[in-house]
Amino acid sequence: MSRVAKYPVKLPSGVEAKFDGDQLSVKGGQGTLELTVHPDVKITQEDGQLVFAPSETAKTWAMVGTTRALVQNMVTGASEGFTRSLEINGVGYRAQASGKTLNLTLGFSHPIDYTLPEGVTAETPKNTVIVLKSADKQKLGQVAAEIRAFRPPEPYKGKGVRYSDERVRRKEAKKK
Structure with a gap:
């Protein structure tokens, strides 16, 4: 107990x-x-x-x-506030924070414009790193999960959006 x-x-x-x-x-x-x-x-x-x-x-x-x-x-x-960091892996995958909007290019035919909710801010120190900050831990986790859900990491090449402390288990490619 x-x-x-x-x-x-x-x-x-x-x-x-x-x-x-x-x-x-x-x-x-x-x-x-x-x-x-x-x-x-x-x-x-x-x-x-x-x-x-x-x-x-x-x-x-x-x-x-x-x-x-x-x-x-x-x-x-x-x-103190909370922070959550996301990493983007993949050729041509990038992010750009501008005001309350996060612009994501994740290999789709169109860019994704994600509007951040009230109380959550985003920074992009590099174009492959997103740092989210908020005082509300629950809202911060929900926003990070929604951004990750656009392109979760795949197990063969590891491409996609992942948490900075997340480990992606890699699979071996099919052999002939």
């Missing part, structure tokens, strides 16, 4: 948490994030920490642990 829920979440300096009914909002240097808290989870603020507890039954500990992990990600995102 996990004991994640028993550990409090420390609020670093510059980050403040506010409760409004079942809404929790965390405000920091990178932005403001909100979460609707499950009614079975009680959150209290003590000495610059958020303490989590189940409301009544012992079966709600799983929900308390999930809520604690989500709040920890909110606090980290509001104070």
